[in-house]
């Protein structure tokens with residue numbers, strides 16, 4: 001890494017929630033030769049089935065809402081730096097979003113004080129790298145909340161029959177621009193995702209309408225990128241040219257663990273995104289069946305998806321690289 005810090009790709013081995021997420025029943029029932037989907041950290045949500053968009057929602061244990069691991073201090077330092085240097089890129093809020101965000105902040109503080117009290121400290125007055133005291137009343141509450149956790153935080157509120165993004169602090173977006181999404185509906189937010197509106201807009205909207213306070217959920221998104229950089233705030237720059245090279249070290253497996261929950265007072269929906277990045281080789285080395293499953297899935301990727309994901313030119317070399325691993329599975 002150019003700045004000499006620990007590469008982001010390192011797995012959070014000391015993750016406090018290693019065994020946290022129960023294996024969902026839906027996955028258990030469907031066990032096949034690609035049955036080794038990993039649904040706890042480090043997440044490996046690849047099952048070898050043909051590429052498709054899915055809601056992929058799992059019931060979330062509220063006691064495992066947010067994940068804390070050994071990267072916390074460096075993640076929070078990075079967030080603080082981004083807020084300082086690129087505030088308008090990582091924060092977007094609409095007037096009127098303060099109430100729901102304040103409710104989110106209370107929930108985050110309550111969660112941390114219940115599950116990770118030591119992180120707040122006895123004299124805690126606000127967020128920031130552990131030990132720093134900042135006035136919690138200053139600034140927008142979505143920022144205050146975001147500085148306490150490794151997750152990115154988004155608040156959606158129901159307005160005029162539509163769910164809209166009204167406040168967010170997103171330091172680690174996966175090639176999208178937060179400013180372009182502010183005020184957008186689910187439809188507008190997902191506009192660039194091939195097939196989303198046809199396949200998932202209806203189910204996602206229904207899900208938002210019906211989500212209850214006591215039934216939070218989580219889901220996972222994954223992708224392959226040529227970088228372990230967490231802060232990728234522009235849609236451009238998706239690579240179109242890949243060489244044979246050593247894809248095991250030049251490609252990064254990026255997983256977003258996302259949670260969705262309804263806030264009891266404001267009725268807003270909170271969407272959290274925790275991003276994990278590991279070198280592809282690391283995942284192939286440590287996850288039996290992964291290379292074969294990934295190869296099977298990647299073989300079904302359509303040109304529009306390849307273009308969206310930045311995988312044009314990658315599919316063939318990757319297929320060859322994965323073949324050298326999958327024979328061991």
Ligand code: HEM
Pocket residue numbers: 053054055056154156165175176177181189190191192193200204207221222223235271
């Ligand atoms: C049930 C709820 C949701 C589902 C099923 C869902 C699903 C998806 C899927 C499948 C993708 C494509 C990911 C990829 O292949 O790289 C995506 C992208 C994305 N989602 Fe969602 N999502 C949901 C909720 C949300 C919410 C609440 C937000 C709020 C910010 C959001 C923001 C995004 C963004 C920004 C992208 C990238 C779009 C782009 O490239 O410009 N999603 N989502």
